[in-house]
Amino acid sequence: MPFKISRINIDEQLRQKVKEISGENFQLCYQCGTCSGSCPMSEQITVLPRRIMALLQLGQREALEAANTPWVCASCNMCMVRCPRGIDIARVMESLRQLKLRKNVNQIEPSNIKKEDIENLPQIAMVSGFRKLTS
């Protein structure tokens, strides 16, 4: 999706918030794309992690909110161990999730989970899934 880059549409508040929650400096990213190449979910996400970093650098809230990337991220940390700039990208994804979850909005509704899934899933799946995807 093309968008206009100008000083006017850089969301400075978003950039600050992500830095604050993640503790990571995404400005260090030099767009090598190692994270995108390492991401096991690259086929399923609408915006690759390299582009997420670029969108953050440019403070593009709308494009970031439209991306499914943080919600498909499984926090596997492959991007993090390979990033040549030492950015913990999993933490950046977490901060993007938190921006929504902290407004008391759930990504998945626990009450919609099928009964047989609740019976079959291991506890760690439920605990980690709720930690990551519900407010």
Place this chain on the structure above:
Amino acid sequence: MKISYYPGCTLKTKAKNLESSALACLDLLGIEYAELPRWNCCGAVYSLSDDDLIHLIAPVRDLIRVQEQGFDTVLTLCSMCYNTLARANELMKNDEVKRGTINDFMDEEPDYKGAVKVVHFLDFMRDEIGWDKLRDKVKNPLKGMKLAPYYGCTLLRPGDVSIDKSSNPGIFEDCMKALGAEVVRFPMANECCGSYQVLGNPEAALKVSHEIITDAISNGAEAMVLTCPLCDYNLGHRQEEMLSRSENAKGLPVFYFTQLMALALGAEPADCNFILNRKISLEFLKSKNLLEKAYAQK
């Protein structure tokens, strides 16, 4: 030597086969262990938000329990528990400011400074038993079994809590070799199985799991061994779904590595709770005559 043992939630229910077989191994190796009294859920995932300390309370409380019992090491079996406890411990060791906040918050508990060492069953075997000693203890070698060890994410990443090198590790392969198995290395052994996305995006998780299974099979694996109950669910229990999606797809038996280790060390098959594995896994054991050997020995 005596060690403190932290089971975690899943090992008491869905992954009883992981716990019972691992404890049988410890018994056969002559290692005394004590289950941590009053343990609580570790939270399954380590908090990745810089300003979120409340989710560290659960794992730190467990570590305080270990210290309280007079132990300096805690043994974990589940990869996710290992990762969460080990990362919480690193933070308590290295981040003075956050350590202070957490200790002040839990004013009913003694202060904790990260003195406990968190180990996983695999690095415990390597560092405390050693592969040579383990090899000597094997009664029923896993001969002729082509096993693909699958690490997943949480044993290897991030680097500061990795039980081996984060990329191209060898600890799991060494362990299975010591038990007499033929090890199959495959490129996706440390890729993610989809983890908790089984809740959020089950289709996406199924796709990556399917790729991992296909990769192991195409590299010649007859069975997969792993350490994490969530990987076991994604890679093992969801195989029926994978198979129903694609033609000519083959299933792959999946075991907790401790189950095969226990058989190799001469444990009763009942200790391995194979009943919780899928049918294909049992058929595989029968085809290798491993269960018969284990029964004959008794």
